[in-house]
Amino acid sequence: MHLPDCSCLALRLDDGAVYATLDRPAARNALSRELVAELRKVLAAVAHRREVRAIVLRGAGDAFCAGGDVKEMRSLLRASPRADPDERRRRLVETSRAFGLLLAELDRAPQVVIAAVEGPAMGGGLGLVCAADVVLATGEARFGLPETTLGLVPAQIAPFIVRRLGPARARRFVATGAVVGAREAREIGLVDHVAADAEALDARLAKVLHDVRRCAPHAVAATKELLRTAGAADPARFVEQAAGVFADALLGEEGQEGLHAFAARRPPRWAAAKDE
Numbered sequence: 525m526h527l528p529d530c531s532c533l534a535l536r537l538d539d540g541a542v543y544a545t546l547d548r549p550a551a552r553n554a555l556s557r558e559l560v561a562e563l564r565k566v567l568a569a570v571a572h573r574r575e576v577r578a579i580v581l582r583g584a585g586d587a588f589c590a591g592g593d594v595k596e597m598r599s600l601l602r603a604s605p606r607a608d609p610d611e612r613r614r615r616l617v618e619t620s621r622a623f624g625l626l627l628a629e630l631d632r633a634p635q636v637v638i639a640a641v642e643g644p645a646m647g648g649g650l651g652l653v654c655a656a657d658v659v660l661a662t663g664e665a666r667f668g669l670p671e672t673t674l675g676l677v678p679a680q681i682a683p684f685i686v687r688r689l690g691p692a693r694a695r696r697f698v699a700t701g702a703v704v705g706a707r708e709a710r711e712i713g714l715v716d717h718v719a720a721d722a723e724a725l726d727a728r729l730a731k732v733l734h735d736v737r738r739c740a741p742h743a744v745a746a747t748k749e750l751l752r753t754a755g756a757a758d759p760a761r762f763v764e765q766a767a768g769v770f771a772d773a774l775l776g777e778e779g780q781e782g783l784h785a786f787a788a789r790r791p792p793r794w795a796a797a798k799d800e
Contacts, residue, residue, distance in 0.1 A: 525576075528569055532559040534584065535566065540577040541733055542570055542635075549585030554593040555648040560622050567629045574741040578636045578733055581652060583643065588665065591647025592623070594674075623648060624680035630655040631684070631752060634745030636736045640729055641665040641715070642722060646703075647678060653714065654684035657748070658732055661706040661715045662725050668703035688714060738795045740778040 527535045527542065534545040544566055546553035553559075570576040583589055600615055630637055630652065639645075639656040644666045653659050653667065669685070671678040678685075678698065686694045693712055696702060709715040719725040736744075746769050754762060773779045778794070785792040 525569075525573055528562065528565040530562040530565070532556065533562045533566065537576070539733075540575060540737065541580055542566065542576055542578070543580045543582065545582045545584050546589055547584045549583075549587070551593065551595075552587035552590035552644070553583040553585070553649070554590045554596075555623065556593040556596050557619055557622065559593075560626050564622070564626050564629060567626075567633055570635065571633070574634070574745075576635055577741055577744075578638055578736050579633060580729065580733075581637065581639045581656065583641075583649075585643075587643040587649075588639070588641040588645040589649025589652060590644060591649050591670065620680060623651075627651050627655045627680055627684055632749075634741070634748065636744060638729065638732060640725055641667075641706075642725065644668075647671055648681065651678070651681035651684055654681065654688040659715045660717050660719060660725055660728055660732070661709065662719050662721060663706050665706040665709070665715070665718075666703055667706075667709050667714055668701065669697045670701050670703075672698055673701040738791075740782060740792065740794050742776065742778050743773055746773060 525537065527537060530547075532546070532548055534543075534547040536543040536545075544563065546559065548554060548556065548559060567579070570579065597616075597619075600619070601612065636658065637656045638658045638660065639653045641653060641659065641661040642665060645653050646666075646668050647670055650667055650669055669678050669681065682694070682698075685697065689697075689712060704712070704714075706715060706718045710718050717728055719728050750766060750769060753765075778792075781792050781794075
């Protein structure tokens, strides 16, 4: 398959995984409007490609992502006519909306989204982390929401950090502008695994990708969607929804293959190619 041409992302497709590396090291991989648009293009390109099993987010240089591009925001304000406050506000709303849509699209991605964090993941970078399914980090990683220290609001990030950490810990981040290291992030559930160094991070990433390939892609996508909606759904309606999803899976190609493979004591087709 062909991945989109990008100038702010380094892209690589390898053995069913798309590696999307934020590639603005001079700006510590800050989320410019162009970078946000390119990430959304990649997600759209793979949305219906079940041969793509995982999306791996990384950062070039010594940072995962420093957050929103403050220099770009200031330039946007300077470029907007001061005599037209509605136009200034419209441009800022448009920029924020695009980032919010990116987080929602990451959250809804049928693939397994893995954030491999080295260095700081701040503000919008923390939003990317909270929208991922699996978060790996080196001991040098740091996480924080500095927006309130700048008089800003982490508006689009809020629901994702609440879901990842719970309301009390999310409030702590917002109220204090706290920055936590990788090990504390692991203790509070923000990070799933802390690796000693970059080499160990790559080894753990390889292990996670191996595990992902053992799982049927359509089953993963359907289960992710159920998990995403479970908390907000009416319980009775969710029971019916889940029952239908289960029946469809069991009657579908993957379910039939999984049962036959289990009975034959062999790997299912989606896992066999990698294990052979």
